[in-house]
Amino acid sequence: MKYDLEPRGWIVAEETFDPCRTAKCESIFAQGNGYINIRCALEEGYLDTYRGAFITGTFNKAMPDEVTELPNLPDVTAMEFIVNGERFAMDQGTLQSYLRTLDLHTGEATRTVQWKSPAGAALELTFRRFVSLDNEHIAAFSVEVTPTNQDIELVVNSGISTRNSNTGSQHCVEGEMRMLPGGILRLMTHTNESNVPISVHCLHKFSAKPSESLPVIERRRFVGRYTFRLAKGQTLRIEKLTCYHTGRDLPFTVYGQQRGTTNPDIVAAAGDALAAKFADTGYDALLAASAKKWAAYWAEQDVQIESDDSFDQLGMRFALYHLNIMIKRDDDRVGIGAKGMTGEGYKGHSFWDTEMFLMPYYLLTDPAAAKTLLGYRWRSLPGAFKKASENGYQGAMFPWESAWLDDGEVTPLYCGADIVTGKSSPVLTGMIEQHISADIAWGVWLYYQATGDDDFMNRRGCELLIEIARFWASRVEWQDDTQRYEIKNVIGPDEYKDHVDNNAFTNYLTVFAMEQAERCIKDMPTQWPDAYAKLSDSYDLNALAAELQDKKAKVYLPQPNADGIVPQNAQYLGLDAIDLSKYKNQQGVSSIYEDYSPAQMNQLMVSKQADLVMLMRIMPDLFDAETRRKNFIFYESRTLHDSSLSHGQHCVLAAWEGLDDMALDMYRHAIAIDLGPNMKSSDLGIHSASMGNVWQCVVCGFAGLEWHEGGLSLRNHLPASWQRAAFNIVWRGAKLHVEVTHAGITVTHRGGSAVEITVDGQPVKLAAE
Ligand code: BGC
Numbered sequence: 001m002k003y004d005l006e007p008r009g010w011i012v013a014e015e016t017f018d019p020c021r022t023a024k025c026e027s028i029f030a031q032g033n034g035y036i037n038i039r040c041a042l043e044e045g046y047l048d049t050y051r052g053a054f055i056t057g058t059f060n061k062a063m064p065d066e067v068t069e070l071p072n073l074p075d076v077t078a079m080e081f082i083v084n085g086e087r088f089a090m091d092q093g094t095l096q097s098y099l100r101t102l103d104l105h106t107g108e109a110t111r112t113v114q115w116k117s118p119a120g121a122a123l124e125l126t127f128r129r130f131v132s133l134d135n136e137h138i139a140a141f142s143v144e145v146t147p148t149n150q151d152i153e154l155v156v157n158s159g160i161s162t163r164n165s166n167t168g169s170q171h172c173v174e175g176e177m178r179m180l181p182g183g184i185l186r187l188m189t190h191t192n193e194s195n196v197p198i199s200v201h202c203l204h205k206f207s208a209k210p211s212e213s214l215p216v217i218e219r220r221r222f223v224g225r226y227t228f229r230l231a232k233g234q235t236l237r238i239e240k241l242t243c244y245h246t247g248r249d250l251p252f253t254v255y256g257q258q259r260g261t262t263n264p265d266i267v268a269a270a271g272d273a274l275a276a277k278f279a280d281t282g283y284d285a286l287l288a289a290s291a292k293k294w295a296a297y298w299a300e301q302d303v304q305i306e307s308d309d310s311f312d313q314l315g316m317r318f319a320l321y322h323l324n325i326m327i328k329r330d331d332d333r334v335g336i337g338a339k340g341m342t343g344e345g346y347k348g349h350s351f352w353d354t355e356m357f358l359m360p361y362y363l364l365t366d367p368a369a370a371k372t373l374l375g376y377r378w379r380s381l382p383g384a385f386k387k388a389s390e391n392g393y394q395g396a397m398f399p400w401e402s403a404w405l406d407d408g409e410v411t412p413l414y415c416g417a418d419i420v421t422g423k424s425s426p427v428l429t430g431m432i433e434q435h436i437s438a439d440i441a442w443g444v445w446l447y448y449q450a451t452g453d454d455d456f457m458n459r460r461g462c463e464l465l466i467e468i469a470r471f472w473a474s475r476v477e478w479q480d481d482t483q484r485y486e487i488k489n490v491i492g493p494d495e496y497k498d499h500v501d502n503n504a505f506t507n508y509l510t511v512f513a514m515e516q517a518e519r520c521i522k523d524m525p526t527q528w529p530d531a532y533a534k535l536s537d538s539y540d541l542n543a544l545a546a547e548l549q550d551k552k553a554k555v556y557l558p559q560p561n562a563d564g565i566v567p568q569n570a571q572y573l574g575l576d577a578i579d580l581s582k583y584k585n586q587q588g589v590s591s592i593y594e595d596y597s598p599a600q601m602n603q604l605m606v607s608k609q610a611d612l613v614m615l616m617r618i619m620p621d622l623f624d625a626e627t628r629r630k631n632f633i634f635y636e637s638r639t640l641h642d643s644s645l646s647h648g649q650h651c652v653l654a655a656w657e658g659l660d661d662m663a664l665d666m667y668r669h670a671i672a673i674d675l676g677p678n679m680k681s682s683d684l685g686i687h688s689a690s691m692g693n694v695w696q697c698v699v700c701g702f703a704g705l706e707w708h709e710g711g712l713s714l715r716n717h718l719p720a721s722w723q724r725a726a727f728n729i730v731w732r733g734a735k736l737h738v739e740v741t742h743a744g745i746t747v748t749h750r751g752g753s754a755v756e757i758t759v760d761g762q763p764v765k766l767a768a769e
Helices: 023-028 264-280 283-301 310-325 353-365 367-379 381-390 436-451 454-475 504-527 529-538 541-554 612-618 625-636 646-656 660-675 688-702
Strands: 011-014 036-038 053-055 079-083 094-103 108-116 122-131 138-147 152-161 176-180 184-190 197-206 212-218 221-230 236-246 304-307 338-341 414-417 424-426 477-479 484-486 706-708 711-714 722-731 734-741 744-752 755-759 762-766
Touching (some): 011 310, 036 338, 053 236, 079 138, 122 283, 138 152, 138 221, 138 283, 152 184, 152 197, 152 236, 184 221, 184 264, 197 221, 197 264, 236 264, 236 283, 283 310, 310 353, 310 660, 310 688, 353 367, 353 688, 353 722, 367 381, 367 454, 436 454, 436 504, 436 706, 454 504, 454 529, 454 541, 484 541, 504 529, 504 541, 504 612, 529 541, 612 625, 612 646, 646 660, 646 688, 660 688, 688 722
Parallel strands (some): 711 755
Antiparallel strands (some): 011 094, 079 152, 094 108, 108 122, 122 138, 138 236, 152 221, 176 184, 184 197, 197 236, 212 221, 304 722, 414 424, 477 484, 722 734, 734 744, 755 762
């Protein structure tokens, strides 16, 4: 990879080509707009190619024994180039030069290649592509081909294919293919179980007229075959303009009918109308419109970093690029996948990653977008009710992995090999990683702190809090011997450990969720009367408040032991310590599973990711300063950071603790998760939560942003090797610009309401304007 091209801090580049390692760049160069995401698979395809086009919300269950997942939709990226009868492929003939870039500022990816075919025809090729931020349905491609040492015959096969699958599982039926007037290729298909109609259109435009042009319909593939005779030095430009529509698109959804339309004609008509307009436009005009939207995004959202290493800045912008394309900001029927939509990893499902790792970014930069994420949880209540009742509980037990709104739990049951039994390892998170329900309550609390949005509380927030608290009230277990409520048999954030009791993170968050609901019941009649009217129709709220008050006071909250260490769970401090250096220095992930089975891991004092540290991160005032520091050091030394969620949160805490070198090291590890030298790290998609973490490292860590009940504070923790960090945030309607240097923190009010915040310990009032 190459990260120092000009303009510095904006260009992610690959300068060598390896046909066995193409998938990482497909993911990190993926392009999208929250509606669609297209992996940046090379047109001609290689051994390691995983083509992928994903549209938000189109979930489908390919086979009865599989879980629902985000389907890999028809592909438009494949193009074949036959030069004098030889197929263009960079692993054949001679590759004389190669450079591939993603310009984060415009969202355009380019590839320039000089190549000589085995028989000696030399070509220069330039490939460019983008997915539009201006019109979410459009993706466009441009290819320039110049023969440099002889005249050639060039045959181009390009169109649409339904040969894509999710690693073998086929979601789309073969569909109906036809050519429309004007040479537009159209493919209509639908998902085989959820019956979501999908239309894909594409139009090719050429700078020279093909000598022959033929529509070719094959099994699951519809291409145009175009033949050209090019003179030496003549450049042919091919433009491929495409658009996607599905029955789940917002315009086809009437409020309350969350699934949209299953009528393929409506979807086809929308695609036909847009594709017809392609005749009057071209790649450059469409790109300009999209780049303008990108420029507006950067003008508002850029986080500027001046440091002795320009990779620090690039890593941040890379995160911001993906944060912008992983969310559909106007649609609260859909969440954010753990890989965004940049690959099949985690099946497009949403996890606690959303509230804990991603939401802070959206909330402090575009609160309306954060509201849609909580809206997605509110609309998912039917699935959470289903899960609770299936497990004998009340209220809302949110799925660990979520897909479509009423799917309920969609965590797969098996994954990976157990090194001891040789069988597939069972995945228990869907059954017992339950803290997600409390995490969502925390998200509601944070949203309200940052916005004071009473309308949201009235319509959705209170209901979420009440239903979540009802779940926890039915979940906690009374222990006669200890005379307290405990929460047994769970998985905490540290997924190396299953069937643990009293995971501190889970227990503290449970009490927090109960407290918030109890407060909400108290405030509702005056503050949120509509919510009160609705919920008091369903429940005896006074009785519920009394129950919550009683139970929350009796839930066991783990305290520091004689050495000052808070037990992560009841078992942890009694486990066997082993030498972790081998795994701490691992290049990839999960290498410890090559030596130990999940059952054996339960006996080892080793953590996958921030667990107690995560608790101290989101509730920094739980313990005194000495206890916090001691526990941070104790648990970090036993943590393998085997989840992309881990480094970033450790960075924040390390910065707060004044462990400057460690904080910067953690930041650089966080940006290296996807951009680092490991060429297999991101094959199945980028790590969404890590993108949110990167933002949190700088804003919450180095600029020390903390949120409190009704307040916001900043504290200067700028790394010594950085000169400046600057960013915009929104807090309670005030738009603020924050600059952090070693001289201090400057906050400029950019508009909106007046606000009071705390800067380096000093309360300050910022008047409107
Ligand atoms: C982590 C979880 C996370 C999931 C999706 C797992 O490896 O342990 O905490 O939610 O990945 O990102």
